[in-house]
Amino acid sequence: MVSRVIPVDPFDLVIFGGTGDLSRRKILPGLYRRFRDGQMPEGARIIGAARSDLDDEGFRDFVEEAVRSFVSKRKCDPETLAAFRKTLFFVQVDALGDDGWAELKDRSKPDRVQAFYFSVGPRLFGPIAERLHTKGIAGPQARIVVEKPFGHDIETARALNATLAEHFDESQIYRIDHYLGKETVQNLMALRFGNMLFEPLWNAQYVDHIQITVAETVGVEGRGDYYDKSGAMRDMVQNHLMQLLCLTAMEPPSKFDSDAVRDEKLKIIRALDPIAPEDLVRGQYAGDDETASYLADAETDSSDTESFVAMKLHIANWRWNGTPFYLRTGKRLKARMSEIVVRFKEPPHSIFEADTGQSANELSIRLQPNEGMDLKVTIKEPGPGGMRLIDVPLDMTFADALGEELADSPDAYERLIMDVIRGNQTLFMRGDEVEAAWAWTDPIIEDWERRRDKPTVYEPFSTGPEEALMLLHKDGRRWREIRE
Numbered sequence: 001m002v003s004r005v006i007p008v009d010p011f012d013l014v015i016f017g018g019t020g021d022l023s024r025r026k027i028l029p030g031l032y033r034r035f036r037d038g039q040m041p042e043g044a045r046i047i048g049a050a051r052s053d054l055d056d057e058g059f060r061d062f063v064e065e066a067v068r069s070f071v072s073k074r075k076c077d078p079e080t081l082a083a084f085r086k087t088l089f090f091v092q093v094d095a096l097g098d099d100g101w102a103e104l105k106d107r108s109k110p111d112r113v114q115a116f117y118f119s120v121g122p123r124l125f126g127p128i129a130e131r132l133h134t135k136g137i138a139g140p141q142a143r144i145v146v147e148k149p150f151g152h153d154i155e156t157a158r159a160l161n162a163t164l165a166e167h168f169d170e171s172q173i174y175r176i177d178h179y180l181g182k183e184t185v186q187n188l189m190a191l192r193f194g195n196m197l198f199e200p201l202w203n204a205q206y207v208d209h210i211q212i213t214v215a216e217t218v219g220v221e222g223r224g225d226y227y228d229k230s231g232a233m234r235d236m237v238q239n240h241l242m243q244l245l246c247l248t249a250m251e252p253p254s255k256f257d258s259d260a261v262r263d264e265k266l267k268i269i270r271a272l273d274p275i276a277p278e279d280l281v282r283g284q285y286a287g288d289d290e291t292a293s294y295l296a297d298a299e300t301d302s303s304d305t306e307s308f309v310a311m312k313l314h315i316a317n318w319r320w321n322g323t324p325f326y327l328r329t330g331k332r333l334k335a336r337m338s339e340i341v342v343r344f345k346e347p348p349h350s351i352f353e354a355d356t357g358q359s360a361n362e363l364s365i366r367l368q369p370n371e372g373m374d375l376k377v378t379i380k381e382p383g384p385g386g387m388r389l390i391d392v393p394l395d396m397t398f399a400d401a402l403g404e405e406l407a408d409s410p411d412a413y414e415r416l417i418m419d420v421i422r423g424n425q426t427l428f429m430r431g432d433e434v435e436a437a438w439a440w441t442d443p444i445i446e447d448w449e450r451r452r453d454k455p456t457v458y459e460p461f462s463t464g465p466e467e468a469l470m471l472l473h474k475d476g477r478r479w480r481e482i483r484e
Contacts, residue, residue, distance in 0.1 A: 007041070008039070008041060008113075008418070008421050008422055009041065009112065009113060010041050010042065010043035010044050010112055010113075011041075011044050011045075011112055011113040011114070011115060011421050012044075012045045012047060012108065012109055012112060012113070012114050012115070013031070013044075013045070013046050013047070013115045013117065013417070013421070014047045014048075014049055014104070014108075014114070014115070014116045014117065015027060015028075015046065015047070015048055015049065015117045015119055016049045016050070016093070016095065016116065016117065016118050016119060016120050016124070016128055017049075017050055017118070017119035017120040018047075018048025018049055018050045018059070018090070018119070019048060019050045019052040019054070019059070019062060020050070020119055020120070022119050022147070023048070023066075023119050024062075024066040024069075024070075025066070025070055026070075026178075026411075026413045027117065027119060027413060027417070028046075028063050028066045028067065029066055029067050029069075029070040029071045030411060030413045030414035030417065031046055031414070031417065032063075032067045032071060032080075032081075032084055033071060033075065033411075033414055034414050034417075034418060035080070035083075035084050035087065036075060036080050036084075039418060040087065044087060045087055045088075045089060046063075046087050046088050046089070047088075047089045047090065047091060047104075047107065048062075048063075048088070048089070048090045048091070049090075049091050049092075049093045049100070049104060050090075050092070050093065051092065051093070051094060051095075052092065053092065054090050054092065055090060056088065056089050056090050058090065059088055059089070059090035060085045060088045063084075063085070063088055064081055064085065067081065067084070089107065091103050091104045091107060095120065095124045095127055095128050095131075096124070096127055101131055101135050101137070102135075104137055105135055105136060105137045108137050108139070109139075110136075110137070110138070110139025110140070110141075110142075111139060112139075112141065113141045113143070113421055113423075114138060114139055114141060114142040114143070115142075115143045115144075115145060115417070115420050115421060116128070116132060116138070116142065116143070116144045116145065117144075117145040117417075118144060118145060118146045118147060119147060120147075122146075122149060122150075122151075122160065125146055125160060125163070125164065126160070126163040126164070129144060129163065129164050129166075129167045129168060130163075130166070130167055132144070132167065133166075133167035133168070134167075138167075138168070142168070142172060143172050143173075143174055143420055143423070144164070144168055144172060144173055144174065145174045145176055145417075145420055146164070146173070146174070146175055146176065147176055148175070148176075148177060148239050149230065149234065149235075149239075150175055150239070150429070150434045151434070151438060152229075152230075152234065153438055153442050153445075154435060154438040154439050154442050157434050157435050157438045158435055161431040161434070161435065164431075165431070170430065170431055171425070173431070174416075174419075174420050174425060174428045175428050175429040175430075175431075175434060176416055176428060177239055177240065177243055177427075177428075177429060178412040178413055178416065179240045179243060179244065179338075179367075179412070180243055180412075180416070180427040180428070181411070181412030181413065181414075181415045181416040181427060182367055182368070182371070182412050183371055184365060184366065184367045184368075184371045184372070184373075185244070185247065185367060186427070187365075187373075188247050188248065188340065188365055189247060189256075189261075191365070191373070192252075193252050193253075198363075199252070201344065202319075202342075203319045203320070203323075204319065204320050204321050204322050204323040206344055206345055207323050207342060207343070207344055207345065208323070208343045208344060208345045208346075208360060208477075209323060209324045209325070209326060209343050209475075209477060210248060210249075210323070210324075210325045210326070210340070210341065210342050210343070211325075211326045211327075211328075211339075211340070211341040211343070211479065211480055212241055212244050212245060212248070212325070212326070212327045212328075212339075212340050212341075213327075213328050213329070213337060213338065213339050213341075213479070213480070213482065214236060214240060214241060214244075214328075214329040214337075214338045214367075215328075215329065215330060215333040215334070215335060215336060215337045215338070215482050216329075216330070216331045216332070216333060216336055217331075217332065217333060217334075217335060217336050217461065218331060218332070218336075219285065219291075219292065219294065219297045219307070219331050219332045219460075220294065220297045220298055220307065220331060221292065221297040224297055224298035224299050224300070225298075225299075227298065227305070227307075228298045228300060228303055228305045229305075230305075231305040231306045231307070231309075232282075232306050232307055232308060232309040232329055232330060232331070233306065233309050233441060233444065233445055234441070234445075236309070236329040237309055237311075237327065237329060237441065238437050238438065238441045239429075239437065240329075241327050241329055242269065242437050243265075243429070244340060244367075245268065245325060245327065246264075246265035246268045246269065247265070248325075248340055248342075249268050249315055249319070249320060249325070250264040250265050250267065250268050251264050251267065251319065252264075256426065257426070258424065258425035258426040258428075259425075259430075261426050262425075262426075262429070262430045262433055265433060266430070266432060266433050266436055267317075268315060268317075269433065269436040269437055269440060270436055271315050271316045271317045272313060272314075272315060272316075272440050273313065273314045273315070273316050274443065274444075275311055275312075275313055275444055277447065277448075277451070277453075279311055279312040279313070279471070280309070280310075280311045280312075280444065280448075281308075281309070281310040281311070281456070281464075281465055281467045281468045281471055282306035282308065282309055282448065282453065282455040282456065283306060283307065283308030283309075283310075283330060283455050283456045283457070283458045283464050283465040283467075283468070284303070284305065284306055284307050284308065284455040284456070284457055284458070285307050285308070285330075285331060285332035285457075285458055285459075285460050286457045286458065286459055286460060287460065288459075288460060291332070291460045291461070293460075294307050294331075294332075304452075304453075304454050304455060305455070306455040307330055307331045307332065307455075308328070308329070308330030308331070308333075308455070308458060308464045308465065308468070309327075309328065309329055309330070310326070310327065310328035310330075310464065310465075310467075310468035310471055311326070311327050311328075311471075312324050312325070312326050312471055312475075313325050313327065324475065326471065326472060326477075326479070328464065328468060328479070330464050332460045332461065333461065333462065333463065333464060333482055334461050334462055334463055334482045334483070335482050335483050335484045336368065336369065336484065337366075337368070337369070337482055337483065337484065338366070338367035338368045339364060339365065339366050339367060339480065340364070340365040340367070341362060341363070341364050341365075341480050342362070342363040342364075342365075343360060343362050343477075344360050344361040344362065344363070345360060346359070346360045352387055352389060359376075359378065359391055361375065361376055361377055361378070362375070362376040362480075363375050363376075364376075364480070369484060370484075372395070372396050373396050374393040374394060374395040374396065375393065375394045376391050376392070376393050376394075377391070377392060377393075377394060378390070378391055378392075379392055415427075416428070463479070463481075463482050
């Protein structure tokens with residue numbers, strides 16, 4: 001299979017927070033891999049911008065250490081690293097002051113594509129955007145990339161969007177959600193809209209329910225100060241799970257175009273029904289002799305912040321009327337797993353005996369780990385003895401099907417950064433989409449705060465609170481098991 005790569009013109013990528021943790025772990029190693037695979041044209045430059053006391057050579061040493069730490073040894077050959085170092089530059093910049101901006105302007109080339117990656121805290125988004133504009137650094141082909149969180153609620157999201165809009169057009173703003181860069185998430189669109197097999201069945205007439213799970217084994221250690229002000233609802237549901245829900249439930253766009261796709265996603269968010277309190281479960285992980293509790297990880301004596309959320313919701317449109325969607329996400333759970341499960345209805349009439357083991361078809365789309373898909377179908381059990389039915393999976397694990405091509409494919413950050421350079425906003429959130437998500441999320445948070453609802457404590461490395469299991473059990477359904 002031959003990979004078709006869209007070439008790009010020379011560009012400048014300026015990383016604000018270029019010596020930070022995200023830059024070191026994800027952005028810079030990803031850019032090295034794109035350079036190694038020939039996707040960075042001659043003349044492209046990567047400029048680190050931070051308060052760190054570094055010069056160009058110091059930043060190059062920092063980047064080389066990051067690459068050697070987070071890229072496989074077989075890809076870290078000396079010749080490629082030496083060539084990559086030549087693309088790297090550094091400017092010491094004070095985001096809230098005036099120091100360094102003149103030098104950054106001197107180094108800028110406004111006649112080419114400029115991507116400014118805001119790998120910094122949200123409080124710096126506005127000041128950096130303002131200085132890029134007022135100091136004449138951003139040219140006509142400038143794009144800015146902002147990391148979540150996109151606000152803390154609807155009001156702060158609107159304020160942030162307004163601030164960015166003062167200096168950049170919406171077509172220049174790329175709100176990055178790394179989940180949308182995952183190979184399997186994009187394959188969800190290919191599965192739905194590139195195959196006649198599934199789309200006619202992708203509706204309330206044939207689908208019993210849909211589950212979306214994002215489970216993590218890690219706790220909040222190291223992020224306690226941020227997380228305790230956020231919680232799972234703001235940190236995961238409002239963005240990551242909302243995006244997975246939209247891609248799963250949206251109508252076919254007229255074409256694979258950024259605004260066409262995002263228009264359909266926005267319709268889903270606006271069609272979400274309010275959630276009743278009995279359809280929402282919040283949890284907070286406990287500790288044991290070997291594992292710290294949430295309170296210990298967050299370094300607080302008491303907290304009502306949730307590290308786990310499960311919910312049942314409905315979409316008020318013709319395609320999904322009456323079909324429940326079950327979402328759950330949490331930390332310190334049994335396994336690391338992200339998965340979308342489409343459970344189809346049982347056949348309207350069975351010609352087989354009731355005890356033959358026949359059950360409904362189920363499509364599972366695994367985002368991590370072991371990316372792939374499997375479809376559970378019913379067949380006759382081999383051998384004599386009558387018509388005995390069993391369920392078997394038709395498994396397409398991408399690593400098995402695609403081999404080295406998958407292993408060498410870009411990760412989420414790499415893919416999304418190159419989309420920024422190409423000017424492709426399809427996998428990035430639009431401002432009205434972010435605000436609509438907060439408009440749905442805020443009343444849920446306000447309701448449990450008004451009721452002084454406390455999260456249920458659950459055991460570490462479990463499946464979460466028992467109440468989350470009952471969310472499906474009371475409907476005669478079961479969660480798919482959390483497993484590696």
